Amino acid sequence: MEKPLTRDPGFWIMVGIGLALLVLGPIFIDMFTIMQITQYVVLSVFALSLAYIWGFGGILSFGQAAFFGLGAYTFAVSSISIGDTTLPLVLSFAIPAAFGVALGYFMFYGKLSDVYLGVVTMVVTLIFWKLANHTAGPEYSIAGVRLGGFNGIPSIPTINFPGQPDAWLDPAQLFRFFMAVLVVVYVVLRILIASDFGRISIGIRENETRAALLGYDIRRHKVIVFALGSGIAGLSGAMWATYQSFIDPNAFSMEMSAKALIWVMAGGVGTLLGPILGVIGLQWLTLKLGMMELLNSLVVLGAIMMVLVLALPKGLVPTVKSACLAGWALWRRGRGVSASAKKVTSDD
Amino acid sequence: MTETPKDEGYRILRTSGLTMRFGGVTAVDNVDFELRDGELRCLLGPNGAGKSTFFKCLTGQLVPTEGRVLLKEQPITGLNTHEIVNMGVGIKTQVPNVFDGISVYENVRLSARRKHTVRIARDVAEATIEKCGIRHLIRREVGQLAHGQRQLVELAMVLAASPDLILLDEPAAGMTGDERDRLAQLVLEAARSAAVIVVEHDMQFIRQIAKFVTVFNRGAIFREAMIDDIMRDRAVQEIYLGKQADAAA
Ligand SMILES: Nc1ncnc2c1ncn2[C@@H]1O[C@H](COP(=O)(O)OP(=O)(O)OP(=O)(O)O)[C@@H](O)[C@H]1O
Ligand SMILES: [Mg+2]
Numbered sequence: 001m002e003k004p005l006t007r008d009p010g011f012w013i014m015v016g017i018g019l020a021l022l023v024l025g026p027i028f029i030d031m032f033t034i035m036q037i038t039q040y041v042v043l044s045v046f047a048l049s050l051a052y053i054w055g056f057g058g059i060l061s062f063g064q065a066a067f068f069g070l071g072a073y074t075f076a077v078s079s080i081s082i083g084d085t086t087l088p089l090v091l092s093f094a095i096p097a098a099f100g101v102a103l104g105y106f107m108f109y110g111k112l113s114d115v116y117l118g119v120v121t122m123v124v125t126l127i128f129w130k131l132a133n134h135t136a137g138p139e140y141s142i143a144g145v146r147l148g149g150f151n152g153i154p155s156i157p158t159i160n161f162p163g164q165p166d167a168w169l170d171p172a173q174l175f176r177f178f179m180a181v182l183v184v185v186y187v188v189l190r191i192l193i194a195s196d197f198g199r200i201s202i203g204i205r206e207n208e209t210r211a212a213l214l215g216y217d218i219r220r221h222k223v224i225v226f227a228l229g230s231g232i233a234g235l236s237g238a239m240w241a242t243y244q245s246f247i248d249p250n251a252f253s254m255e256m257s258a259k260a261l262i263w264v265m266a267g268g269v270g271t272l273l274g275p276i277l278g279v280i281g282l283q284w285l286t287l288k289l290g291m292m293e294l295l296n297s298l299v300v301l302g303a304i305m306m307v308l309v310l311a312l313p314k315g316l317v318p319t320v321k322s323a324c325l326a327g328w329a330l331w332r333r334g335r336g337v338s339a340s341a342k343k344v345t346s347d348d
Numbered sequence: 349m350t351e352t353p354k355d356e357g358y359r360i361l362r363t364s365g366l367t368m369r370f371g372g373v374t375a376v377d378n379v380d381f382e383l384r385d386g387e388l389r390c391l392l393g394p395n396g397a398g399k400s401t402f403f404k405c406l407t408g409q410l411v412p413t414e415g416r417v418l419l420k421e422q423p424i425t426g427l428n429t430h431e432i433v434n435m436g437v438g439i440k441t442q443v444p445n446v447f448d449g450i451s452v453y454e455n456v457r458l459s460a461r462r463k464h465t466v467r468i469a470r471d472v473a474e475a476t477i478e479k480c481g482i483r484h485l486i487r488r489e490v491g492q493l494a495h496g497q498r499q500l501v502e503l504a505m506v507l508a509a510s511p512d513l514i515l516l517d518e519p520a521a522g523m524t525g526d527e528r529d530r531l532a533q534l535v536l537e538a539a540r541s542a543a544v545i546v547v548e549h550d551m552q553f554i555r556q557i558a559k560f561v562t563v564f565n566r567g568a569i570f571r572e573a574m575i576d577d578i579m580r581d582r583a584v585q586e587i588y589l590g591k592q593a594d595a596a597a
Contacts, residue, residue: 213429
């Protein structure tokens with residue numbers, strides 16, 4: 001647990017896979033599939049935002065969609081009105097993060113208990129959803145961009161090269177750019193988690209009272225963690241908006257928040273890889289189920305979720321990891337017994 | 349009755365009229381308490397006497413209903429726990445508060461890291477772990493340890509921050525004889541550079557460390573005297589026996 005990040009093979013493998021996909025993906029994989037994977041990449045960034053605050057900060061938010069939607073709308077409005085997507089991408093991180101600071105300040109300095117925290121984040125999401133749905137009239141426009149109520153905002157521009165508003169990324173470039181964002185977010189989070197700031201976050205997750213009794217300001221700590229998660233969720237919202245070139249109030253829906261929770265739970269709270277696998281597995285499943293048109297895919301997803309929670313209560317990655325560790329220990333013990341006695345004593 | 353010397357010098361801790369009520373229960377009742385710098389004080393009293401609640405009021409875990417707490421002659425009533433702790437207070441709570449999911453080393457290092465740079469924190473953590481006799485547990489997850497071992501880990505966390513005022517709430521609970529002897533040595537050693545208040549029920553342990561003693565009963569200070577006088581005091585024996593009789597009934 002305390003070995004430095006640079007000596008963790010898992011970290012390098014993840015970065016390696018990410019970069020390999022980034023470079024080789026568009027060469028070897030057909031465009032339709034690449035665009036499909038692009039969607040997983042965007043949602044993975046979203047999943048990481050919750051994986052971080054929940055797994056490494058102990059903050060269980062039912063309102064991650066509020067920040068996702070806020071980022072999506074921020075990007076939509078600012079990119080249409082500016083005509084360039086570079087600053088809007090920055091804003092789609094900064095504005096949700098700033099809102100995360102405000103909401104986090106209210107929740108953590110107000111010493112809200114975990115249950116109320118869940119309720120407040122959920123209610124905030126609902127308020128955003130309601131508000132966004134009520135912006136149908138022409139009077140609801142920001143910087144000349146109409147919010148469009150339940151119809152949403154169409155014609156959101158594709159990402160362009162910085163300073164060249166007409167040089168849009170083609171689908172392969174968009175995939176590479178998003179993949180780079182995912183890798184950067186992953187690396188930044190891993191560095192943060194391995195830092196003393198991250199260690200203290202884990203301490204707060206383990207025992208808030210002790211963290212405070214060691215002299216750490218847990219409120220300030222949690223606000224920072226929460227705001228960072230909010231910013232990342234906002235960024236993923238912007239990626240979603242430009243990927244679809246369209247955004248509507250469903251970005252703020254409870255379904256969006258619930259999906260993030262399900263991905264993280266299925267993949268394993270307290271890992272970053274798990275939630276990414278959760279996105280890929282469950283989104284793929286939803287797609288297949290949607291094509292079969294047998295059952296409502298949400299119902300089936302819910303059922304799968306229940307099975308997962310019962311069968312793998314800790315989530316996929318932690319379960320596989322401890323199974324591997326147990327297998328490894330067994331294998332070593334087996335070797336130790338069959339080998340000479342000095343092998344056994346060296347086991348201490 | 350009290351034999352506390354009443355000179356007006358510096359006190360690392362003073363409370364005046366300290367009161368904590370939970371609904372109808374008065375857990376701490378109008379307590380005037382003083383502790384000199386570097387003093388080692390034992391705090392005794394039957395179950396429910398209000399000792400742990402008193403500690404919680406001192407560390408900002410509870411905001412007292414009435415009264416004042418002065419730490420190093422500064423009022424701290426109403427401050428947040430971390431602010432009080434950063435003024436130089438360390439507490440081992442009755443139910444150990446440790447980071448269960450992480451290693452012994454990391455628990456202690458996070459305590460040292462609050463005050464020190466990365467390098468120094470590492471050295472301080474290792475030295476403190478060594479001193480507390482838990483070197484062999486250094487890589488273990490704290491959640492898997494026995495109660496007495498967890499107590500030692502929490503003590504190491506307190507000592508690693510080198511506080512000026514140390515509060516220990518039943519530190520010997522769950523310890524083996526050897527662990528308890530080591531604990532007594534550690535407490536005596538800590539008392540050379542800090543003021544210490546120890547709450548304990550274990551008489552054998554108290555005899556090893558105690559000099560001046562405060563006895564709580566029903567939230568109030570019942571006696572303050574040297575340990576030998578306390579041991580001979582019929583009234584003190586009775587409040588302990590009375591409580592035991594209540595419990596037996
Ligand atoms: N949070 C609380 N809410 C209500 N009553 C409480 C609370 N905390 C403590 N009390 C009550 O206050 C009184 C003092 O409790 P406290 O834990 O301080 O006693 P103690 O002297 O530490 O006892 P012990 O030796 O058993 O640890 C008890 O009657 C207890 O029931
Ligand atoms: Mg107690």
